[in-house]
Amino acid sequence: MPELPRDSVGLVTPQTAHFDDPLLLVCGKTLPSYDLVYETYGTLNAERSNAVLICHALSGHHHAAGYHSETDRKPGWWNTHIGPGKSIDTNRFFVVSLNNLGGCHGSTGPSSTNPETGRLWGPDFPMVTVSDWVNSQVRLADHLGIERFAAIVGGSLGGMQVLQWTLSYPERLANAVVIAATPKLSAQNIAFNEVARQAIRSDRDFHDGWYAEHDTLPRHGLKLARMVGHITYLSEDAMGTKFGRELRFDDLNFGFDVDFEVESYLRYQGDAFSTSFDANTYLLMTKALDYFDPAAAHQGDLAKAVAPAQCPFLVVSFSTDWRFPPSRSKELVNALIRSGKSVSYANIDSPHGHDAFLMPEPRYQDVFSGFMNRIAKQLGLKPAQAQEAAHAF
Amino acid sequence: MPELPRDSVGLVTPQTAHFDDPLLLVCGKTLPSYDLVYETYGTLNAERSNAVLICHALSGHHHAAGYHSETDRKPGWWNTHIGPGKSIDTNRFFVVSLNNLGGCHGSTGPSSTNPETGRLWGPDFPMVTVSDWVNSQVRLADHLGIERFAAIVGGSLGGMQVLQWTLSYPERLANAVVIAATPKLSAQNIAFNEVARQAIRSDRDFHDGWYAEHDTLPRHGLKLARMVGHITYLSEDAMGTKFGRELRFDDLNFGFDVDFEVESYLRYQGDAFSTSFDANTYLLMTKALDYFDPAAAHQGDLAKAVAPAQCPFLVVSFSTDWRFPPSRSKELVNALIRSGKSVSYANIDSPHGHDAFLMPEPRYQDVFSGFMNRIAKQLGLKPAQAQEAAHAF
Numbered sequence: 001m002p003e004l005p006r007d008s009v010g011l012v013t014p015q016t017a018h019f020d021d022p023l024l025l026v027c028g029k030t031l032p033s034y035d036l037v038y039e040t041y042g043t044l045n046a047e048r049s050n051a052v053l054i055c056h057a058l059s060g061h062h063h064a065a066g067y068h069s070e071t072d073r074k075p076g077w078w079n080t081h082i083g084p085g086k087s088i089d090t091n092r093f094f095v096v097s098l099n100n101l102g103g104c105h106g107s108t109g110p111s112s113t114n115p116e117t118g119r120l121w122g123p124d125f126p127m128v129t130v131s132d133w134v135n136s137q138v139r140l141a142d143h144l145g146i147e148r149f150a151a152i153v154g155g156s157l158g159g160m161q162v163l164q165w166t167l168s169y170p171e172r173l174a175n176a177v178v179i180a181a182t183p184k185l186s187a188q189n190i191a192f193n194e195v196a197r198q199a200i201r202s203d204r205d206f207h208d209g210w211y212a213e214h215d216t217l218p219r220h221g222l223k224l225a226r227m228v229g230h231i232t233y234l235s236e237d238a239m240g241t242k243f244g245r246e247l248r249f250d251d252l253n254f255g256f257d258v259d260f261e262v263e264s265y266l267r268y269q270g271d272a273f274s275t276s277f278d279a280n281t282y283l284l285m286t287k288a289l290d291y292f293d294p295a296a297a298h299q300g301d302l303a304k305a306v307a308p309a310q311c312p313f314l315v316v317s318f319s320t321d322w323r324f325p326p327s328r329s330k331e332l333v334n335a336l337i338r339s340g341k342s343v344s345y346a347n348i349d350s351p352h353g354h355d356a357f358l359m360p361e362p363r364y365q366d367v368f369s370g371f372m373n374r375i376a377k378q379l380g381l382k383p384a385q386a387q388e389a390a391h392a393f
Numbered sequence: 394m395p396e397l398p399r400d401s402v403g404l405v406t407p408q409t410a411h412f413d414d415p416l417l418l419v420c421g422k423t424l425p426s427y428d429l430v431y432e433t434y435g436t437l438n439a440e441r442s443n444a445v446l447i448c449h450a451l452s453g454h455h456h457a458a459g460y461h462s463e464t465d466r467k468p469g470w471w472n473t474h475i476g477p478g479k480s481i482d483t484n485r486f487f488v489v490s491l492n493n494l495g496g497c498h499g500s501t502g503p504s505s506t507n508p509e510t511g512r513l514w515g516p517d518f519p520m521v522t523v524s525d526w527v528n529s530q531v532r533l534a535d536h537l538g539i540e541r542f543a544a545i546v547g548g549s550l551g552g553m554q555v556l557q558w559t560l561s562y563p564e565r566l567a568n569a570v571v572i573a574a575t576p577k578l579s580a581q582n583i584a585f586n587e588v589a590r591q592a593i594r595s596d597r598d599f600h601d602g603w604y605a606e607h608d609t610l611p612r613h614g615l616k617l618a619r620m621v622g623h624i625t626y627l628s629e630d631a632m633g634t635k636f637g638r639e640l641r642f643d644d645l646n647f648g649f650d651v652d653f654e655v656e657s658y659l660r661y662q663g664d665a666f667s668t669s670f671d672a673n674t675y676l677l678m679t680k681a682l683d684y685f686d687p688a689a690a691h692q693g694d695l696a697k698a699v700a701p702a703q704c705p706f707l708v709v710s711f712s713t714d715w716r717f718p719p720s721r722s723k724e725l726v727n728a729l730i731r732s733g734k735s736v737s738y739a740n741i742d743s744p745h746g747h748d749a750f751l752m753p754e755p756r757y758q759d760v761f762s763g764f765m766n767r768i769a770k771q772l773g774l775k776p777a778q779a780q781e782a783a784h785a786f
Contacts, residue, residue: 027647127647187632187655194656202613220595239580254420254520262580263587
């Protein structure tokens with residue numbers, strides 16, 4: 001049997017927490033009860049002071065690190081940054097990673113049964129916002145007996161949840177790591193999300209969200225949504241380097257089959273996603289992105305909005321990220337500084353666009369692990385075991 | 394009756410030229426016969442030396458300037474730049490503007506009848522390339538008795554046609570004006586086109602391109618294609634300034650109706666386009682864009698590819714154009730200079746993204762009219778009538 005990589009957290013098993021306390025949502029509706037599926041990596045120390053919460057992005061889930069079986073070919077989505085000796089060092093930290101409400105990987109969402117009707121939630125699943133997710137994550141923390149996280153960490157939409165934590169529950173986290181995020185979406189960001197939504201909702205197999213009851217999937221719509229999304233995750237240069245104008249076959253076909261490698265790649269990515277991700281969940285996630293805007297309640301003054309935050313921040317952006325460009329991170333950094341917060345900011349040179357937050361990049365790892373190591377030191381965390389692996393790079 | 398603006402060319406009437414000489418296309422197929430619909434503005438001088446050809450972009454057509462009726466509310470698409478006293482001064486120049494082959498505004502295209510079958514061409518219309526368009530435009534020039542254009546001018550996909558003219562028929566134009574164009578599409582450009590094509594082709598009303606015979610239109614697909622396109626025509630900043638996060642109504646709706654103004658705008662633009670433009674034409678135009686790459690036959694050496702060009706060039710780009718950014722124009726400029734050509738280049742500061750080539754912008758107009766005025770002077774062109782209107786700005 002092949003061995004799992006020694007710098008990974010190894011085999012992990014998702015767990016499920018059930019909550020019977022109704023959750024009042026920002027939209028005004030109430031979730032009567034719900035499940036949250038989560039994984040943990042590392043060991044919670046006796047003081048319960050070494051917990052790190054991971055918040056996931058648009059199409060993410062609880063499986064952030066390690067493997068689900070010995071034969072798993074792909075580890076969790078942030079395996080590069082979570083593990084023994086990695087930026088989030090599981091020899092010292094106890095890492096919690098969950099699937100958000102409304103998700104399609106085990107937590108209660110559109111594909112779950114609505115206890116009040118006995119029917120799938122489907123499109124009746126209520127709109128969930130970043131605040132709602134944070135409220136549900138607090139309950140998960142209570143469930144796990146974690147009064148205060150050593151750090152809460154997230155990239156992209158995950159970073160927005162981190163920011164919301166510092167505003168909704170400032171006393172319950174000691175540090176905030178906000179990566180490749182933005183304090184609010186731009187008109188262009190919303191525009192791309194709206195294209196994705198229209199693609200899904202105009203697919204004739206969508207059936208107003210009741211596709212499951214019609215034994216079908218809005219495959220074409222979800223494929224298009226993913227293709228558009230994918231373009232915005234990569235930088236123009238990264239796409240150029242990866243594909244250029246390379247032809248898939250020897251000649252142009254003068255038809256509508258694949259001519260260029262980039263077409264083949266996008267079709268493949270879109271097809272794979274279209275049968276593995278739930279369309280109603282995708283719609284909900286894009287709306288949570290669009291709605292996030294903590295400054296809105298303060299006449300657009302972000303410095304006022306972040307006033308409740310208490311903990312130090314690490315903010316990271318990537319030079320070629322055009323989805324949430326460095327300028328949006330700087331907006332947040334400026335507001336935090338104006339509001340008197342402690343904030344470290346690094347703009348990382350990377351050719352990989354928005355996707356860079358998922359990737360290894362030496363300076364990114366130095367900054368990320370440097371910040372996490374300082375937290376470990378301040379908390380007096382000792383490695384749970386001798387640190388075997390150096391950084392994998 | 395309301396008077397038409399005095400700085401416009403006034404009322405214009407499209408004309409049609411019929412061609413019976415079969416046209417061999419790059420794809421290997423032959424168009425047995427075809428029509429080209431076109432308009433002209435101004436007067437051809439006795440020497441036939443003052444003709445300017447306008448090449449249109451993706452969704453453009455022959456109606457570039459003036460009005461089709463006294464009650465027309467909108468003039469032609471480039472009315473800002475074509476007219477008495479404007480950059481392309483119709484008091485001096487004789488302007489020819491056509492609808493390209495494969496188009497849906499009167500020239501032979503998928504909505505025309507295939508003379509060999511008596512059925513609509515539909516998806517059987519052969520793939521047309523930029524070179525094919527230029528070959529057909531030469532025949533239009535012959536038909537009009539124009540041996541040599543004083544200038545050929547185009548923006549975006551139109552600019553690519555201008556570049557191809559200088560390579561295929563260098564002796565038939567005295568000047569080339571290439572605006573907001575690129576010598577070849579990037580992987581990202583192709584990716585966006587592929588999303589548009591997939592949107593159209595996966596619409597169940599597309600019927601493999603035979604939608605007309607099914608009395609329907611792939612409205613949803615064409616709407617999505619236009620929405621994606623529209624995002625790439627505007628700069629992020631322009632979208633932000635125009636829409637920001639403005640709500641359409643007072644409150645968030647926590648559903649999938651329109652929340653933000655930008656969603657409303659995109660839906661409106663998409664809907665309008667989805668019933669006014671032909672889907673098969675849209676597909677053809679995007680492929681013509683993707684395929685254009687004159688350097689490909691020269692191992693990617695653009696300087697070698699442009700060697701046949703003889704005339705002076707004006708190349709114009711716009712600072713916030715991210716569809717065909719200034720770097721792509723500079724690529725062309727560098728190749729022209731390396732190849733020993735005469736080239737004037739201006740990168741215009743504009744907030745309007747790719748769409749800037751359609752808009753008034755003082756420096757753009759100065760550069761454009763400066764170049765055209767020099768041509769007029771060199772040719773000894775005198776105003777056909779006293780120039781009444783100064784620039785409208």
